Amino acid sequence: MSKSKLWIVDDEESIRTICRSALEDFFEIETFSNGSEALLALNSSKPDLVITDIKMPGLSGLDLLQKISEKCPGLPTIVITAHSDIDNALSAYKGGAFEYLPKPFDVDKIKNLALKALNNSDSGSADVHQNGITKSSKIIGQAQSLQNVFRAIGKISNSDITVLIRGESGTGKELIAQAVHDNSLRSKQAFVGINVAAIPHDLLESELFGHEKGAFTGAQSQRIGRFEQAQGGTLFLDEIGDMHPELQTRLLRVLSSQEFYRVGGHRPIKSDVRIIAATNQSIEELIKTSKFREDLYHRLNVFKLELPSLRKRKEDIPALIGYFLKTSASELNTEEKTIDKETTDYLKDFDWPGNIRQLENICRYLTVMSSSTVITMEDLPDDIFREKKVSQSDEITNNWKIGLQEFIRNRVGDDKEIIKETTSVVEKILIDESLRATNGVKLEAAKLLGWGRNTLARKVKEV
Numbered sequence: 001m002s003k004s005k006l007w008i009v010d011d012e013e014s015i016r017t018i019c020r021s022a023l024e025d026f027f028e029i030e031t032f033s034n035g036s037e038a039l040l041a042l043n044s045s046k047p048d049l050v051i052t053d054i055k056m057p058g059l060s061g062l063d064l065l066q067k068i069s070e071k072c073p074g075l076p077t078i079v080i081t082a083h084s085d086i087d088n089a090l091s092a093y094k095g096g097a098f099e100y101l102p103k104p105f106d107v108d109k110i111k112n113l114a115l116k117a118l119n120n121s122d123s124g125s126a127d128v129h130q131n132g133i134t135k136s137s138k139i140i141g142q143a144q145s146l147q148n149v150f151r152a153i154g155k156i157s158n159s160d161i162t163v164l165i166r167g168e169s170g171t172g173k174e175l176i177a178q179a180v181h182d183n184s185l186r187s188k189q190a191f192v193g194i195n196v197a198a199i200p201h202d203l204l205e206s207e208l209f210g211h212e213k214g215a216f217t218g219a220q221s222q223r224i225g226r227f228e229q230a231q232g233g234t235l236f237l238d239e240i241g242d243m244h245p246e247l248q249t250r251l252l253r254v255l256s257s258q259e260f261y262r263v264g265g266h267r268p269i270k271s272d273v274r275i276i277a278a279t280n281q282s283i284e285e286l287i288k289t290s291k292f293r294e295d296l297y298h299r300l301n302v303f304k305l306e307l308p309s310l311r312k313r314k315e316d317i318p319a320l321i322g323y324f325l326k327t328s329a330s331e332l333n334t335e336e337k338t339i340d341k342e343t344t345d346y347l348k349d350f351d352w353p354g355n356i357r358q359l360e361n362i363c364r365y366l367t368v369m370s371s372s373t374v375i376t377m378e379d380l381p382d383d384i385f386r387e388k389k390v391s392q393s394d395e396i397t398n399n400w401k402i403g404l405q406e407f408i409r410n411r412v413g414d415d416k417e418i419i420k421e422t423t424s425v426v427e428k429i430l431i432d433e434s435l436r437a438t439n440g441v442k443l444e445a446a447k448l449l450g451w452g453r454n455t456l457a458r459k460v461k462e463v
Contacts, residue, residue: 003028004048004118009038009064011056015080015103019051022107023114035059039067046072049118051110054081076117080105100154102147139175140323143313149176149305156303157183162255164240164300165278167307170355173278174238176305181234186274189233192226197242204247206263215264227260227271234274240300241281241292252296275300310352310359317348320356324363325375337367339375346377350384424462431460 006027008019016031023029027049032038035052036059050068054061061079068075082103099113141147153176156163163180165173174193181191199207206215210225226235237243243251254260255275259268277300286292310317321339329336339347352358362384370379430449438444446456 005030005046006114007032007038007041007047007050007052009033009035009050009052009056009061010080011053015053018107019110022111026111026115035061035064039064042068042071046075048076049114050075050077051114052077052079054079078110078113078117080110100151102142139172139179140319141313141316142319143308143316145306145308146313146316149307152303152305153180153183156180158185160185160274162274162300162302163276163305164303165276165305165307167278167280168309168355169280170357171307171309172356173280173307174236176307177234177236177238177276177278180276180305181236181274184234184274186233190230191234191236192230193236193238194226195238197239201244201247204244205250208247209250209260209262210265211263212265215262219264222262225262227254227273228269230273232272234276237275237277239279239281240277241279241283241286243292245291245293248293248296252293252299255296255299310355314348317359318344320359321347321363324360325367328360328364328367332364332367334367335373337370337373337375339366343375343377343380346380347384351387353387427459431456 004027006023006029008016008029009032010016010019011033013033016033020029020031030041030047032041034056038050038052039059050064052061052064061081065077065079068077078099078101080101080103099117101110101113139146139150163177165176167173177193178191181187194207196204206219206223206225208225209227210223211219213219213222250260254271258271260271261268283292283297283301287294287297321344325337325339347359347362354361362381365381366375366379369381372379431445434445434448435442437448442456442460443453446453449456451459
């Protein structure tokens with residue numbers, strides 16, 4: 001049985017060599033150093049699969065993708081790139097790519113993807129809508145966890161599926177929601193956002209659904225709510241976990257029936273809105289405490305996007321610092337600053353409790369406050385040092401507790417005497433350290449331990 005034909009298009013010889021080595025057992029391979037060569041060859045031959053880079057001199061991978069889609073509809077393509085931002089990822093999917101793979105990639109990964117793409121090609125490819133990216137989303141990152149988010153957004157770009165975005169405060173949930181909208185079939189219609197937690201419960205119903213004139217005291221005219229404002233487009237419900245139970249019931253009814261009433265209204269209004277919700281809370285825990293409806297959760301959680309915290313994608317911090325320093329200089333109409341390696345390393349090691357938002361604010365602060373064009377450790381605000389000390393202290397505290405627990409658990413087994421032995425050892429350490437801290441004054445040491453002087457004297461003899 002003859003092998004399937006694979007074309008590899010990349011201006012880097014090393015990438016072509018790696019792909020060939022990984023795939024030559026499964027495919028008959030032809031390589032091209034640029035997109036124009038591959039496009040020319042397409043006039044006389046047709047491969048079964050194409051692997052192409054995005055950024056190449058001359059004809060780009062995305063342009064090649066479009067030409068392939070025109071000449072050979074349904075031909076599976078895998079896009080690889082070193083430029084791992086969301087715009088490249090989504091452009092690849094919207095151009096018809098079967099899969100998007102950031103460099104550097106694992107050899108087994110490219111092999112598995114290639115075989116999977118080939119197996120799926122027989123069933124035909126999904127329709128591709130070629131609207132292009134309407135806005136640059138400015139979401140960048142090499143971390144695999146973020147690439148998974150990019151990949152997921154690309155795969156749902158042709159659907160109206162309801163999305164639930166989960167992530168800590170400051171991880172960019174609204175940016176991701178906007179990216180989902182901008183790269184959907186509804187991109188030409190409105191994207192309307194509302195922070196559920198920021199609006200009092202008694203006003204939120206009117207904000208969402210609108211009200212009729214005279215519906216309540218102060219309703220002097222008809223008001224159009226966010227559902228109507230977003231008609232045909234996308235409604236983003238941020239911090240959905242804070243929604244009052246009564247409103248949860250009404251929202252569930254709207255999602256079920258696709259229609260709603262304005263407050264004080266008697267005529268149903270048809271709802272043609274895609275819902276994207278976001279939360280920084282554990283909805284599962286809210287359900288357990290009866291603060292969130294389980295049936296509403298299942299309505300919203302049709303497709304879940306998990307956003308990683310910044311501390312879990314530290315490899316992206318240098319690139320983000322560079323990007324935020326550049327945009328801050330532009331916004332503030334001042335000279336662009338650079339940052340030295342020591343300061344970059346320090347910030348890379350920081351825990352960032354406020355995530356991307358905190359990093360962006362720090363970069364804006366440094367753009368204004370740094371007197372030199374090169375940012376150094378002396379330019380960092382004091383709270384960065386204080387937060388890091390607290391964070392490191394918490395980490396050390398947690399680590400020794402976990403370590404002690406694991407030590408005891410691993411040694412106990414059938415020998416319960418280990419617990420008694422460990423208690424004696426820990427007490428001895430505490431006594432020695434309290435005496436050291438008080439220069440041998442037993443009364444002061446006893447106070448530190450929360451014991452009486454006689455208790456300390458007795459335990460000193462025992463241990």
